[in-house]
Amino acid sequence: MAVATRVSALLNERLADLSSLADLPKFTADLEDQRLKLAGVASQLSKSGPVRLSQVCSDTRSAQARLEQLRGRRKTLLRKVEAFPRGEHHMETLMEAQTKLSRLKLAKRYVDLLLDVDDLSSEVESNTARDIKRALTAYDKLQAIYKSASRLNSNQPFEGTTAARSEDDALHPALGFTVQPEMLKYLNTVIFSLYDLLKGHLSKKLEHALEALGWPKAVSVESLRRQATDPHWLAFKSAFGDMLLLQAPKTNGEADKPDSLPAMEVLLRLPVLQYKYHFTGERPTNRLDKPEWSFTKVLAMIRDFSPFLCGPVQSLLEEYGYVGWDAKNHFVEGLLDAVMYKLRLDIPKLLENPRLFTHASKETYAFDKALREVHLYTKPSGKWDGCASVFTERREWFEQWLIMEMAAAKATFEDAVQADKAWEFVEDYFGEGDAKPTQSAELFIKILEAITDRYRLLPDYSHRLAFLNELQLPLLEDYLQEVRDGIKRHVSAFHPVNTAGASLPSKINRLQMLCRYICSLQFISSNLREWANLPFFIEFREQVRKQNKLTNEADDVLEIDPSLKATAAELLGDQASLFDEVVAAYDATIRRLQDLVVQDIMQEFSEAMWQYDKRRNWVISSSDSDSDSPTFSSSPLLDEITPEFCTALDTLTSFLPAIHSHLPVTVFLSLLQRDIGPRLDEHFFTKLILRGRFNAQGAKKVSYDVSKGLAKGVLGRWVRKPDALLRRTTESLSLLTLPLRTSRASGTKAPALVTIVELLLESSNGQRSDDEDSNNDAQDTALREALESVGVYRLSTKKVQQVVERRVEVENLLDSLA
Template sequence: MTELTNRSSSSQVADEERDIRVEDYLDDKLQNSTDLANIDALLEDVKAQQVLLQKQLQEAKGTLDESTEASRTHSNDTCERAKKYKSQQADIDRRLFIITRSETSDDAVRKFDASMESLRKLDVAQGYMELLIEVEKLSSEARRNFKKSPQAALQPYLRLQTLVNALREAQPAAEDAAPHLVDHVDRNARTLWKQMKDAFSSDFEATLRKMQWPGKDVTLDGSLEQEWNDGVKKLLELQEPELKARDNQDFEKASREEQLVLLPLEVMAKPLELRFKYHFEGDRPTNRLDKPEYFLSHVVGLLNTYDEFFAIYLQPILRDHFRISNLALTSIYIDSTSAFITSLLPMLRHKIFTLLPRIFHQPQLLSHLVHEIMSFDISMRDEWNYDGGNAVEGWKGLTWEVLVKKDWFGRWLEVEKNFALSRYQNIIDSPESGEIDYDSVNSGATKPTYAAVRVNDLLETITDRYRPLTSFSQKLRFLIDIQITIFDRLHSRLHDSLEAYLTITSSIARTVQGVSRESQAELRGLGGLERLCRVFGSAEYLEKKMRDWSDDIFFLELWDELQDRARRSTGEEPCWTYEHRRCSRADIECCRLRGRHRRSL
């Protein structure tokens, strides 16, 4: 009864509100008598609005019904899935209990995880066994084919080597989990590789004997040339996995290792190495400690003799082979001359590294050997365009290997310093060192002493001796430890001479040291003037010579590198201001192009 009363009250309130809105609407539309004429149009407008509202109401009801039905369906589906999930969870728990015979679900999960770990280990073991079976199959196939035709054994070997490289690459990600497996596969591959290399090399050596290699006039006819080409290609194909592994290394790691020698050239270098040992490792007159230029010039002679042969017959094979292999190799593999140089370097290294300990206590021989090696390196770089596989920085050279890798720089620097200081002392101790050299400069310039001229020649000689070095730190140590040391000694000598003159000619000298008036008068006369001219002329001469160093590209590069290192260490831009008192036109243009020159007036 109360509900009916409330509904009746709500209906009355709604009717009253509707009447009020109708009344307001009519008051707004019918404000005067003229609006009565438009009552028909007003009624039509009201009917149209009513129809539109009825249509919108029907659409809203339909949308509401669809949403209600979709919500009901979704709710039913969710309930069904929840029931199914609970049923499946109960089934899983039941199975876990049955399988693991556990009383609690946590205990069952732990036992189940242990079982899964065992299965995983079983899968890994199965994978190991499959890999070992494949390795054994490839090895057997290669050996079986190898007995019939060495060429037919290449394909299984290449596949085996590919497995080795893949295992090595996967080891870091696997945290070195299978070192024994990798070692076993690698050992099989290396054993097979050695057998194939020996066989291919033996066949290739037979071909070389037919060619009468290493004769000076080596020529190839049609059939012999084809046999030689086949032998080269087989060895290149055998070495290709090794070259690919080196090609995939990062640049820094590859630069620390010695460059690979192509197998065909390794075989062809063997008779050359025997000839080299015959001449330079026995009792022959050519094997002399004081003549390292003999064996270095011998290697240059080999290049001059056989470079044309390799350019004609080997270069086309290298070009075609490495173009197909699609390896990003350096010039020491794709250029026949560079490849030939690389094959000759091992015997040179062996000779030099064997020779060094024998001359450790013989400074002259050590100095001579190092400078001959420097000349050889320059010849390889400039005359033969050998970059050692580093097209950016160039070949560091055998000098770098001796001084840096074998750590002989300290001993060599000590030898050179002792030579330089000994030569400096001989210059100073010579009877005519303090005399003026009137012919060393033009007539309009002050005259230096013989000592100043010879010391400058010594400094320039020292520069020429360490100019070929490629290491900045080594150049800087030569400059500081030797040249600046000599400068300091000569400067101290000139300064002491000037101080002695000033002391003797002072009034205190007559009183304290007992210098007579006649001696002072003589020192203040022509004798003293000549003494001052020696000091002044020597100092000015050396100052002018040192200014000339600023025009030398060698010292400009030293300065440039020093400023670069200072900038990298401090994080600041260096001041690239060359304030020369005088500059050659070439130096000004060079510095201007580099944006680093400001000539001071």
């Protein structure tokens, strides 16, 4: 019924109307093709069906047999369980059995490990002499086992359980269980034993190869290059390369990168032995008073061996993977171990003789300097503090060294300042600038530089601070005190009350001595300023700042002397450098010396001027009947310098060249422009101009004396515009030499003296500020223009009024107006 229904539905769908009957043949053919395909499939199924059915039946029988077996096994297990003792101790029995099984498994692993170690050890021992490459390979396998065991070891008590596999198992598959410390110790012992065996064999092989090359004499690199196939060279390459393959054993926790190479140790053996033979034994070459001999020997070895080390040896290191290694620096490091060993032996003996100790320290510093600057040595691992650091390894050594350095520096200082020519200038000095150092100052700077060289490379901050505080700063104070004592001696020698018969030194000699003091202090002060800008002292200053940031921190740092704590705090302060306070003290003394020099010159000048100064009346009659005539009289009186003034000029011409020859040019010009010139100007202005009475002729006479005698005759020797040093005097004389009234015949446009007076009277009766620096703001425009037209720029209105009132004509004119 269902089939008929489906057929009916299909026909209705495909033959819905009469027009669709045309497709009936095609539809019938398609149905026939489907029928044939289905018939083929049914035929195939009828053939394979029995086979599959037979297979299903076979699987069913097998499953039934397996089921019967499982049922039988279940019954057996049930009987065993029923027969098993019942109670609370059955789990303990199972755990004990499990523990025994774990122990047995672990014991088997240990046995296997021991067998592997024994096999590899035997392979190393048997192949060391006949096949070194196989021996090294077996040795490397042992190293790998030990490395793996070290990483997997948990260092926990044995509990009979296996360790869980970690990431290290993938990197090191030789082991997968925790190895106890006893086993690690055994492995370490075996590896060290084999290492010594291999190292001994390879060392002998390398020593024979070096001996064939003539070591420890310098090896000719050029010869090796020409004879690349030389059997001796090939033997060295092979032996050195095999030594590079030998890795030193390491205990747990050590870095993978070795600190030393056995091959380099073999290279160092004979040179170090040779050095110790000559310089640490009873040989005549080992002399305490000749430490430079041993240093020279080391430097000579470095020089001779450098081509071989930097060439073939360095190439072999890089060939075998030691790219970051420097053969020369490692070789030097080995030699320096021997040098420092010798120094440690010698220091106790040197401490008994300060002279020898000082000499040894100097030579050690020179040796360190040569290594750094000539051979560019840098320690392969870490910072190299220099061989001189040995002197600070023990506190008592350093303290004694400091005492000796103090004594030596003090003695040299005393010799420097007490020498016959201590304050004589250094001949042919070629330093920077126009400095003129004395012999004592130059030697003193060398003493300070030598002390700096002593402590510059000391590794410990407190040691450097001790040298600075206990040697350099006290010596700087001593030199300054020496100059101060000299000042007292020279000042007291010229006490105003002279005893009868007293022999006083020449004042010129005194001035020259004061100038030498100035030059000495200025030279030292200039050097200290330069030092303050050097990187070493800048870094040192920053160290002082950091180390003294907190008071408690300073206690921990300053271990040599607790007093250094206070010194460090003083050095910190507000100073920009370590020498600011010292430089300030030196500069203050220099200024005092300069004041003394100026004071002496002005005192002598004032005494020489007393006859010239006491003349108040400068009203001079002229052969010309018209005293207001602008023409300058040809009278010899006006064309010659006043005899009384010549004495003062002679004083200046004696003193100024004397101090000029004893001072740097910049210092002399500074004194002349800043001190001497203004004081001369003050003297003339206050003691001569403001106290005298002048007419035009008298003013011209004084102007001639000042201009021709003082300005051009004396000061013009050193400055281009000497009148600028006597500004108030020259401006005052410009006013005093003005004609009273302007003559039409003169043809000049300059205002007359009467014009100036009228402008003064119109300018608020002359009530103006006495501040010369603010004249432009305080004076009337017309008055200032008139004054500037006659060359008056600096004098204030009040001073101008005081000056013009010294003209007798103006005095009479004012009296008539009053």
